[in-house]
Amino acid sequence: MSKNLIFRQLIDFESFTYTYILGCAKTRNAVIIDPVFEQAKRDAKLAKELDLNLIYGLNTHVHADHITGTSKLKEFFPAMKSGLSGKSGGVADKLLKQGDLLQIGDIELEVAETPGHTDGCLTFISHQLRAAFTGDALLIRGCGRTDFQQGSSRALYQSVHQKILDVLPEDYRILVGHNYEGILESTVGEEIKFNPRIMKSEEEFVKIMSELKLAHPKQIQQALPANLKDGDI
Numbered sequence: 001m002s003k004n005l006i007f008r009q010l011i012d013f014e015s016f017t018y019t020y021i022l023g024c025a026k027t028r029n030a031v032i033i034d035p036v037f038e039q040a041k042r043d044a045k046l047a048k049e050l051d052l053n054l055i056y057g058l059n060t061h062v063h064a065d066h067i068t069g070t071s072k073l074k075e076f077f078p079a080m081k082s083g084l085s086g087k088s089g090g091v092a093d094k095l096l097k098q099g100d101l102l103q104i105g106d107i108e109l110e111v112a113e114t115p116g117h118t119d120g121c122l123t124f125i126s127h128q129l130r131a132a133f134t135g136d137a138l139l140i141r142g143c144g145r146t147d148f149q150q151g152s153s154r155a156l157y158q159s160v161h162q163k164i165l166d167v168l169p170e171d172y173r174i175l176v177g178h179n180y181e182g183i184l185e186s187t188v189g190e191e192i193k194f195n196p197r198i199m200k201s202e203e204e205f206v207k208i209m210s211e212l213k214l215a216h217p218k219q220i221q222q223a224l225p226a227n228l229k230d231g232d233i
């Protein structure tokens, strides 16, 4: 990892959401990705201890299982700008699209649209960290569900292949939105070798996804309306 980068992974044990802080060691500017409302105080304290100024608070998508911490974090970092896909139907300070580049000090974050789990899902790519923040599009040995929020298993299959696994080098880290088994991260190469869903044919993948039959997330009723408003509750 480049020594110009500051990188932290945090977990919310209620929703098993991973939140990431990526900062520029020179300018001290930083971005937080997928913060959780209940953890905003913890995340702000850590950023301040690391002498980081959060200039962006990004959501990979409109989450259904927890309320985002982006609005709450503005109480601690009033100049922070939230970011979300323009295709999500939600509000944010910056509506993002395919190919956008976010500058965070000396760090660049590339925006890739990876719809399928929701139609407004984004993956953020850092070539300096050699990593992709995939949200719930690509999970470790899995992928996001596609049975609500305009989900589409065909779109997800194409997104994950065309924007992540077929185009990024095999050593790139896969930094996901959740893991329910305590695994922290993966790599492109590892997922190509071991992902039991996405490495099947598209037809097999569509069948697997249609047979998942997962219960809806416990917080879905509160989370969706709040997250369409940037977690402003």
Ligand SMILES: N[C@@H](CCC(=O)N[C@@H](CSS)C(=O)NCC(=O)O)C(=O)O
Pocket (backbone or CB within 6 Å): 015, 063, 064, 065, 136, 142, 143, 144, 145, 146, 178, 214, 215, 216, 217, 218, 219
């Ligand atoms: N039990 C959890 C929700 C679990 C869940 O549905 N996870 C989502 C991502 S959050 S919408 C998912 O896509 N899972 C894929 C999978 O294969 O598990 C809760 O009640 O919050």
